[in-house]
Amino acid sequence: MEIAIGMKGAASTLVEREDTAMEVGSGSLLVYATPCMTALMEGAACDAIEGALEAGTTTVGTELNIQHLSATPVGLEVRAEAEVAAVDGKVITFHVRAFDEAGEIGRGTHKRVVVSSQRFLDKAYSKL
Numbered sequence: 001m002e003i004a005i006g007m008k009g010a011a012s013t014l015v016e017r018e019d020t021a022m023e024v025g026s027g028s029l030l031v032y033a034t035p036c037m038t039a040l041m042e043g044a045a046c047d048a049i050e051g052a053l054e055a056g057t058t059t060v061g062t063e064l065n066i067q068h069l070s071a072t073p074v075g076l077e078v079r080a081e082a083e084v085a086a087v088d089g090k091v092i093t094f095h096v097r098a099f100d101e102a103g104e105i106g107r108g109t110h111k112r113v114v115v116s117s118q119r120f121l122d123k124a125y126s127k128l
Contacts, residue, residue: 001052003092003114005084009048011040012079015072015100032072037080037106038064041096044082045110049092059092059112060120066108072100082110090114 013019019036021027026035042061049059072078078100086093090113098106 003049003052003084003087005087007048007052007084009044009046009050009082010079011043011047012077013040014077015074017074020074029071030074032074032076032078032100032105034066034068034106037068037078037098038066040078040080041066041082041098041106041108041110042112044080045092045094045096045112048082048084048094049112053114056117057114058117058120059114061110062091062113063111064108066096066106066110068106070100070103070105072105076100076102078105080106085109 015032019032020030021033022030024033024035026033080098082094082096085095092112094110096108096110
């Protein structure tokens with residue numbers, strides 16, 4: 001299977017205290033943290049193309065341009081959706097959105113690059 005425009009993925013989670021801005025260090029309130037929302041969006045993007053990746057490859061996130069539009073309290077479920085918007089060689093661009101039970105909480109774009117898993121790890125760990 002080839003990565004194609006229109007492929008969709010999703011991810012969801014229940015917001016727990018450890019997912020809050022206060023706990024992850026991105027703010028002082030007990031509401032869903034922006035870093036957690038972006039991680040969920042990245043997870044949805046990974047889900048969208050997981051079945052199209054060749055053995056020994058993965059994707060790494062390289063760019064996020066998002067808006068966090070609405071606060072979510074502990075106890076609500078959050079879900080993210082991603083759709084492939086463009087494919088330029090190994091670079092994949094996604095439209096991403098996130099929702100809680102009351103409506104949309106975030107949106108934006110996300111880019112990932114297809115890499116060889118082992119070569120990527122070798123390069124990263126050569127820094128040691």
